Amino acid sequence: MLAQSDPAEINTRLLSLGGSQMDMYAGPLAPEAIFDEIRVQLKLAGVDTKAAYEAFLAKSDGYATMVLSDTSVWVLRLAEEKAHYIHVHPGRYSPHTFRVKASALKTALAYQAAAQHHQLTDDLLADLNRVRKELRLSPLRSTGESGHILEIIALLKQD
Known part of the structure; x- marks a missing residue:
């Protein structure tokens, strides 16, 4: 950018x-691979709309975590942007991350x-x-x- x-x-x-x-995050997965893995996990969880995503997050105080194939942990929240409502960032002290x-x-x-x-x-x-x-x-x-x-x-x- x-x-x-x-x-x-x-x-x-x-x-x-x-x-x-x-x-x-400084691990082996490219951003596209990270997003693809998260999409697959969300789909497997039955999350395919914004409403379903909001309900999914509501079950755990407004955020969820996902572990990807490289063992990194990612935090998902609701984004402020309407069109792209899934906010993703590396988990604190996750493998392949640094502060x-x-x-x-x-x-x-x-x-x-x-x-x-x-x-x-x-x-x-x-x-x-x-x-x-x-x-x-x-x-x-x-x-x-x-x-x-x-x-x-x-x-x-x-x-």
Whole structure:
């Protein structure tokens, strides 16, 4: 999504990630495979309409969990969007997931977008701090503080 975004709107999109932490999936399943497995499990449970999905979630306080073929656990909730009403995210401490602070994820994504738009100078600390400034995040004092960010950047490059 960021690669196809205009550079001027990337930071606005990244600000929507919030300010806390989240779980990111880094397992072997592609997004399409994750969605396919969830669709199959929902179909087997007799869930094939929004009303059936809402009733399915109501049985467990508004959310459900599903374990996929790679043993990862996914949480399902009702999405706010009307057309796409199934909200899916990795379960906390699920296999193949890791916790990430929103500020580190925003920085890594902005850095990757800057790389794709040929906006990097090859000065890692300066480049990281430039994207952090644009995101209204505090600067890093050294590259030693960026270990978690660099791990996320490495994961993003695997795609």
